Amino acid sequence: MTTTATAFIATVLVLLIALFVWRRTQRVVTTPAQRAVHDALHTASLAAMPLRRGLTKGSAAEAAPHLRQLAGADGLAIADADGEILTWDGTQADFTTAARRALKEERAVLVNGDEHTLIAQPLTPDSGPALGVLGIVVAGKPGPGVLGAAAEVARYACGQLELAELDAARARVDRAEVRALRAQISPHFIYNALNTIASFVRTDPDRARELIIEFADFTRYSFRAAGEFTVLADELRNIERYVALEQARFGDKLEVRLTIAPEVLGVVLPFLALQPLVENAIRHGLAGGARGGLLTITATDAGTDCLISVEDDGIGMDPELLRSGELDAVDGRESAHVGLANVDDRLRAAFGNDYGLVVETAPGAGTKVSLRVPKFRAGVRA
Known part of the structure; x- marks a missing residue:
């Protein structure tokens, strides 16, 4: 057997062993629950990136598909602090009236339809007025689990928007400090x-x-x-x-x-x-x-x-x-x-x-x- 052939066989054996170890590792550490957690975290990070720029039509449109996936909803809308719809993703419903009512009453509003239910969840920070409204459309009548998921997704989106406000405030402070330094x-x-x-x-x-x-x-x-x-x-x-x-x-x-x-x-x-x-x-x-x-x-x-x-x-x-x-x-x-x-x-x-x-x-x-x-x-x- 030539040296080249021996080297080739040795290489193939190493690759087969590596594949076997990798497959066994995958079976041990990558369980369905772990994959679900990984997918949820990845989706959340994709939603966070545009929201950290603040709430605009562009950032809402980018974040909506990922937030809809997190909520497990048929449709999802985002409205601004005045109740104006910024974006829809998936199944739509009459969101404007529900959004303005949620902002006025400072609570979640449910609107039942023939086939779907709309949940209008205000994006309310710990202090201050609501930053917007999240509209989630689900099939049938939502149970406690769905309502809880809608509230958590809204809380997550609100947290990212608060961080965006902090980033903007920090940038304003930085600009003010540079102006002060220039004045010095x-x-x-x-x-x-x-x-x-x-x-x-x-x-x-x-x-x-x-x-x-x-x-x-x-x-x-x-x-x-x-x-x-x-x-x-x-x-x-x-x-x-x-x-x-x-x-x-x-x-x-x-x-x-x-x-x-x-x-x-x-x-x-x-x-x-x-x-x-x-x-x-x-x-x-x-x-x-x-x-x-x-x-x-x-x-x-x-x-x-x-x-x-x-x-x-x-x-x-x-x-x-x-x-x-x-x-x-x-x-x-x-x-x-x-x-x-x-x-x-x-x-x-x-x-x-x-x-x-x-x-x-x-x-x-x-x-x-x-x-x-x-x-x-x-x-x-x-």
């Missing part, structure tokens, strides 16, 4: 940058032209309208623009060192997460001293996370004041404190409480602000 970009920086550019217009027109471009790109990025997140590479590029403008003002007094691992440049982080840290370091850490100083920015690969730090060797601050939130009483540093708190809140909101800022400082010992950002987090993208 120091007017003194803008004034000083324009004065610096003006000083170069006669003495070094080419340098003035370069700085004008840097300033325009900096403001364009900082006040962009797109998204609450960005990638580290874009954030660092904007930091370079900011630093170039500050170095034009301070000259040799301001030294900047960047150590960035190339593999973390694509990491996603909250928009303008680094800007307040760098501005705080230059404005309050270095510019407060006559000698200037060194600003160091590092980003390193740490397995599943990216570690970023912004450090200066400037005047530092009292950690007790930082801990107690009393920076507004010290040398006009309230903008720095608000900026740090803003970034800390946005990091925790996006990635969890393990991802806030860590500040190491002492009077005369400089300040180091560190943060961790996960390389991947579901739902977070630039």
Whole structure:
């Protein structure tokens, strides 16, 4: 027997053994009850995805077939909070009147027909008015089990819509925080940058032209309208623009060192997460001293996370004041404190409480602000 034939037979035997083991495993672990649970969970997840976008005609139309399957109904309708029908799937009935009655009376309404019964179940959260109405059409007269299933499907749909409201509220808060952060970009920086550019217009027109471009790109990025997140590479590029403008003002007094691992440049982080840290370091850490100083920015690969730090060797601050939130009483540093708190809140909101800022400082010992950002987090993208 040739080597090729032997190898072929061995391969076939391995495949037959693997098939036998797989079939036995299927018989043991995949029972009808397990398959039913799996199918129900899968259907529920398919219904959840569109509902998490909020209640619209489009999301209702996508979710209705899956909700009908969960309820085991012949037909299913979804109406909005005004009782207006958004979609039907399957057998239809006179739903509008029943939906408005269910909303008004804040309870389920049954409408008996010749062959079918309509159950109008309001989508009522734990607090607040109903978000809409679920209409379920079943054959004959529904028993307690069917009525219970209709109530549970409505409760599930309502829960997903509540989560959509929370997502929308969080997005609104994020947008408000970004607007607040943009408002904190120091007017003194803008004034000083324009004065610096003006000083170069006669003495070094080419340098003035370069700085004008840097300033325009900096403001364009900082006040962009797109998204609450960005990638580290874009954030660092904007930091370079900011630093170039500050170095034009301070000259040799301001030294900047960047150590960035190339593999973390694509990491996603909250928009303008680094800007307040760098501005705080230059404005309050270095510019407060006559000698200037060194600003160091590092980003390193740490397995599943990216570690970023912004450090200066400037005047530092009292950690007790930082801990107690009393920076507004010290040398006009309230903008720095608000900026740090803003970034800390946005990091925790996006990635969890393990991802806030860590500040190491002492009077005369400089300040180091560190943060961790996960390389991947579901739902977070630039």
